[in-house]
Amino acid sequence: MLGRPLLSQRVPDLRAVIRATGGPVRLAARGVMTVPALLALSSEVKSAYFAGGIPSYRALLDQEEPSFPLAYLAFGALAGGRDLPTDSRVRHGREWTAAAILG
Amino acid sequence: MQRRQFLSSLAAASPLIQYRDYSRVLPDYLRKLAAEAYQRRLTMLARTPLKQRQAWARTTFWNLAGGPPPERTPLNVRTTGSFARKGYRVEKLVYESRPGFHIPANLYLPEGSGPFPGVLFQAGHSLNGKAASFYQYCCQGLAQLGFVVLAFDPMGQGERTYYPRSDGGGNLTRLDSADTEHTLPGKQLLLTGDTSTRLQTWDALRSLDVLAAHPLVDPKRLASTGNSGGGTLTMFLVAVDDRLACASVACGNTENLACANYNPPGSTDDAEQNFLSGGPAGFDRWDTIWPHAHKPLQFGLSAKDSQGTYSPRYLENGREEYAWLARVYAAAGKAAHLEWNELPLPHGLGYDTRMHIYRWFRLHLQGVAAPLADEPPVMIEHDSALYANPTGNTVRDLGSLTPRQLAIARLQEKPVIPAALPEPPLVARRVKLAETASHRVRIEAWEIESEAGVFLPAWRSSRATARPRKPLCSWTRAAATRSGMKIRWRSIALGGSSAPWLRRTCAALAICAASFPGIIRTTRGRTRKKKRTRGRV
Numbered sequence: 303m304l305g306r307p308l309l310s311q312r313v314p315d316l317r318a319v320i321r322a323t324g325g326p327v328r329l330a331a332r333g334v335m336t337v338p339a340l341l342a343l344s345s346e347v348k349s350a351y352f353a354g355g356i357p358s359y360r361a362l363l364d365q366e367e368p369s370f371p372l373a374y375l376a377f378g379a380l381a382g383g384r385d386l387p388t389d390s391r392v393r394h395g396r397e398w399t400a401a402a403i404l405g
Numbered sequence: 406m407q408r409r410q411f412l413s414s415l416a417a418a419s420p421l422i423q424y425r426d427y428s429r430v431l432p433d434y435l436r437k438l439a440a441e442a443y444q445r446r447l448t449m450l451a452r453t454p455l456k457q458r459q460a461w462a463r464t465t466f467w468n469l470a471g472g473p474p475p476e477r478t479p480l481n482v483r484t485t486g487s488f489a490r491k492g493y494r495v496e497k498l499v500y501e502s503r504p505g506f507h508i509p510a511n512l513y514l515p516e517g518s519g520p521f522p523g524v525l526f527q528a529g530h531s532l533n534g535k536a537a538s539f540y541q542y543c544c545q546g547l548a549q550l551g552f553v554v555l556a557f558d559p560m561g562q563g564e565r566t567y568y569p570r571s572d573g574g575g576n577l578t579r580l581d582s583a584d585t586e587h588t589l590p591g592k593q594l595l596l597t598g599d600t601s602t603r604l605q606t607w608d609a610l611r612s613l614d615v616l617a618a619h620p621l622v623d624p625k626r627l628a629s630t631g632n633s634g635g636g637t638l639t640m641f642l643v644a645v646d647d648r649l650a651c652a653s654v655a656c657g658n659t660e661n662l663a664c665a666n667y668n669p670p671g672s673t674d675d676a677e678q679n680f681l682s683g684g685p686a687g688f689d690r691w692d693t694i695w696p697h698a699h700k701p702l703q704f705g706l707s708a709k710d711s712q713g714t715y716s717p718r719y720l721e722n723g724r725e726e727y728a729w730l731a732r733v734y735a736a737a738g739k740a741a742h743l744e745w746n747e748l749p750l751p752h753g754l755g756y757d758t759r760m761h762i763y764r765w766f767r768l769h770l771q772g773v774a775a776p777l778a779d780e781p782p783v784m785i786e787h788d789s790a791l792y793a794n795p796t797g798n799t800v801r802d803l804g805s806l807t808p809r810q811l812a813i814a815r816l817q818e819k820p821v822i823p824a825a826l827p828e829p830p831l832v833a834r835r836v837k838l839a840e841t842a843s844h845r846v847r848i849e850a851w852e853i854e855s856e857a858g859v860f861l862p863a864w865r866s867s868r869a870t871a872r873p874r875k876p877l878c879s880w881t882r883a884a885a886t887r888s889g890m891k892i893r894w895r896s897i898a899l900g901g902s903s904a905p906w907l908r909r910t911c912a913a914l915a916i917c918a919a920s921f922p923g924i925i926r927t928t929r930g931r932t933r934k935k936k937r938t939r940g941r942v
Binding site: 303304305306310311312314315316317318319321322323324328335359362363366367368370372375376377378379380381382 | 431434435438439442568580589592593595596597598662663673679680681682683684685809812813816819820822826828829831832833834835851853854855856859861863865914915917919921922
């Protein structure tokens with residue numbers, strides 16, 4: 303409402319942490335933080351491990367009663383055929399583990 | 406030894422660690438955004454002529470709600486039943502605000518041949534919608550005073566409950582409240598670029614179409630009123646529909662989010678009551694009122710609503726905004742068309758508030774200035790007596806579409822995405838605050854500045870003796886699961902039950918665990934707030 307969703311704060315926060323570590327990173331995220339982690343993937347991230355998150359925003363739309371915090375949703379995220387970046391382009395060249403994904 | 410010397414000696418022995426109060430980072434950031442939005446709006450308010458502002462508010466409302474209103478499609482109004490009471494009659498209607506999206510309603514008709522002024526009654530967040538007792542009282546009272554009243558079930562309430570109980574508990578929701586009935590699909594709508602605001606305002610607008618077209622209604626004397634969420638929807642309807650000649654907002658959300666002395670999270674509320682990107686646009690809830698100037702408009706408030714229903718700034722901001730509006734009405738010689746009644750009573754459409762509404766509509770729609778001695782006799786009808794559908798549920802009885810289905814259908818459209826603020830440049834500055842060794846693991850306490858003024862605490866654990874051989878590993882959540890062992894950042898930082906694992910891991914890797922604003926240590930105390938997730942800032 304004030305112009306930036308909380309998600310768009312989490313993503314640069316996480317990018318800053320990745321950059322602050324100063325080197326290639328193995329990124330591990332769990333639960334709600336898998337969403338900003340997906341959006342913060344950069345060339346510094348060599349491998350990614352996700353647990354307990356959601357497979358896609360579309361999965362939330364397909365469920366009758368999804369339970370996921372508003373803070374990690376983005377307005378119009380599914381418009382124009384878009385969704386969370388989980389496809390092969392993002393995975394390419396990275397070690398990729400998705401465990402216990404909800405939905 | 407003096408106190409100063411004592412403290413100096415301590416400092417010499419062990420350097421003081423200067424942690425910031427991280428619990429303030431996010432609230433302070435929100436205050437900054439709110440202060441900018443507040444100032445932006447005030448500047449626009451002062452500079453823009455009324456007519457221009459009214460046109461802008463109408464357009465901006467829809468833009469922020471997800472785009473232009475849907476196309477006007479056939480309402481397919483059907484009367485499914487009726488009953489008579491002394492002084493009035495109730496007809497049960499069903500119509501479609503959009504094809505297949507059904508709205509059940511009760512039409513209260515006074516005795517006589519009309520034409521009568523018409524009042525659209527908008528229910529607040531009652532589980533049983535239009536059948537809530539206080540709402541029935543108001544509709545019955547108005548009908549006996551010579552108004553045609555249309556009361557409809559809002560999305561997710563009464564006969565439009567989309568998540569009904571399956572345990573024989575009747576037609577009411579299985580969710581925790583009526584609010585959740587439209588906030589849950591409201592989140593799904595957001596993903597598709599739509600909002601509960603757009604759906605619910607459109608329902609109200611189409612309901613006004615039904616009322617205005619009734620042969621007993623004078624279309625030049627239309628009004629709307631509602632309590633709580635219904636009061637807020639009344640504000641939204643006056644923003645977009647200039648057919649309304651008069652309005653009364655009872656216990657509505659008459660509070661801007663970006664206000665003076667903003668206290669996070671502020672007046673965030675149910676899905677339909679928030680305007681995404683309102684801050685950058687300079688648009689807030691009070692802007693919905695401006696298109697109605699200088700027509701009669703009444704506000705009824707519970708002064709106690711600043712202590713729970715709404716934010717602590719509820720009265721302060723409402724009074725400030727009302728003063729702006731009052732100056733505009735006064736300048737046009739219409740001061741008597743605006744009224745503000747604060748009552749020391751709880752939230753709700755109680756007797757006193759109803760009496761104010763009766764007086765206001767009698768004065769401005771019937772030209773009757775004489776005071777009303779008492780409310781006409783009212784009685785509660787059983788919910789089922791007011792059902793417009795056989796079993797009281799539009800999905801079960803009519804196969805009505807649900808908001809979620811509309812959200813899926815929305816994917817075929819091109820929504821308007823309101824412009825958000827540009828992302829500030831990434832700073833990514835790291836400062837080491839302290840360092841210690843624990844269990845042969847070296848732990849550094851870091852502070853990372855992600856963007857100007859936003860700080861995160863983080864801990865980097867690594868082998869104490871040499872540089873790590875493999876790449877760094879950044880844990881992005883307070884807890885993570887690996888090899889069946891649950892690791893908590895507290896354990897990582899303090900060497901708790903996971904210390905052996907940590908030693909083994911740090912032999913090969915360095916681990917960086919950060920705490921993000923609003924999570925764990927960056928919040929004060931426990932923040933298990935069940936009510937709503939206030940994510941969008």
